[in-house]
Amino acid sequence: MQRFLSQLQQLFATPGGGPVNWDLARQVAQAHLTGGPGGGMGQMPFGLSLPAGAGEPAQPAAEQSGPVGDPAIGPAERGAVAEALRLADLWLEPESALPSGIASTAAWTRSEWLSSTLDVWRKLCDPVAARMVSAMADLVPEEMRAQLGPMTSMVTSLGGALFGGQLGTALGSLAAEVLSAGDIGLPLGPAGVAALVPANIKEYGQGLEIDGDQVRLYVALREAAHQRLFGHVPWLRGHVLAAVDAYAAGIHVNREAIEEAMGRFDPTNPEGMQEIALEGVFSPEDSPQQKAALARLETALALIEGWVSHVVERAAGDRLPDVVRLAEAFRRRRAAGGPAEQTFAALVGLELRPRRLREATALWAALTEHRGVSGRDALWGHPDLLPDEDAFADPQTYAQSSLELTNLENELGDDTP
Structure with missing residues (x-):
């Protein structure tokens, strides 16, 4: 009973007072990647999985295993990543007037990508989540709020837990797909840290049937180009995040969808919480202001990705035998977005893939x-x-x-x- 009450308190807590239970999101994402130490899984209330030993010091990624997996990174692999980024930065030198933006290099496990980017995800997701949680609280009739008193806050906390759990699953899936810190075009990682995710690069390269060294170097070129851009264009980070905020401000909550989802929740059957899907509860306003905000965001993302693609293709030139195949594969990948990216877009109402990438690359050329x-x-x-x-x-x-x-x-x- 003490354990149940402790987990219940954790579920309904929203550390920092924000709309999302980010502790829960992190734990669910980590469980999606690695499960629990030794494979044991504790169960959160309402069917949300929590790694066994939660609240204890986290285990090193090398010691964890789970459904998706998070392979450890050996010294040789870390050295190969550092060398690829060093060489990539050297190749970019004559192709960019912006100097190197790399202060340090890193080879991240999937768990390290998650922990290193969570602060930016919080900034991106909190504004949208706040409207969803507020809409859930508004479902409680005014007269009932007076009767419930302080217990009304539990509805808000339930919304934060619901959103946190599903957001954690989406981020855990995304962690198993991204290739580097700047892979999706946003400045997610710490400034000046050029980072690759070797496990994901290896899996991506196997699907392309291209030599792994070439794939790693091509990804390193893209990461180094992103670092130059965001490291030496001081207004760009704020510009992109402001464009995301402006677009998110025009997203409205489909209250009918939330009411339908919450209507499926049966307090006597906590496991049923797993079946509550929040995808599709957001939709953009069809207004001139929202269309303009979307155009600004799409243009910003396309210009960033187009510039990166252009300078990387020039830098790779005749150095990489399969550069044409790699460039085309990356264009298709960024234009379509991976499964996890699509899930994330459905959950928060925000697509991060750039449109008109081919045209933007031609423009920079x-x-x-x-x-x-x-x-x-x-x-x-x-x-x-x-x-x-x-x-x-x-x-x-x-x-x-x-x-x-x-x-x-x-x-x-x-x-x-």
Whole structure:
């Protein structure tokens, strides 16, 4: 009974006072990856799995095993990752006017990716989750709230637990797919830390039937390019996260879907909580403001991914025999999104895959042709200098007009109003 009450308290707690039980999310994600130490599994109330020994010091990833698995990383593999990132940064040097953004390198297990990126996921998900939890609380009639008194807060806590549990499952699945810290185009990891996930890179390479060293180096090139961009464009991190926030602000909660989901919850059958699905409870507002926010977000993601793809393909050049196959495979992968990314999008109402990636890559290639490497990268100097969505339609014309405008400004000088 003491253990049950302790788990019940943990389930309904929301550390930090936010809308999501992030402790629960982390534990569920970890359980999805590794299970519990020695394979023992404790059961959370309402059917949510919690690794046995929760609350005790976490076991090293190398000692854990579970449904998905989280292979340990040996010294040789860590050395190969560090060398790949060092070589990738060297190859990028003549192809980017932005200097190296790598302060340190890391080879992450899947669990380490999860723990290293959780703070950013919290910033991305909390605003949307807050509206979902608030909508759940609003389902309680006003007259009933007065009767329930302090117990009304349990409804809010239940929402945080529901969202935390399902978000943990989505993040655990995503941890088994991502290849690096910057793989999905957002600055998820600590600034300056270039990190690869060797277990996922190995599985991805086997599916491509391409030499593992080539795949690792190609991923390292992409990671090093992301680090240059986010490390030396100081406004970019805030710009991307603000674009996500602006889009998330226009997402509304489908109260009917929440009411239907909660109607399936039977307090006398706690295991039934596993069957409550929150996917689809969010949908974007079909308003001009929301459409504009979505356009800004998609354009920002496409410009980032397009720039990375362009400079990586130039840097790889004739150095990687299968660079064409690798580039095409990555374009398809980013355009479609993996299963876990699709689950995450359904859960929080936010797709993180860039649209028009091929057009964005062609745009940066045209800008390099007309402006050179330095002129191309000078456009990252301010968000107002970046190409807009219309530039994707005719990259050559945009690049030519951009160069002519820059030349005219240089001729007129700084005194021109």
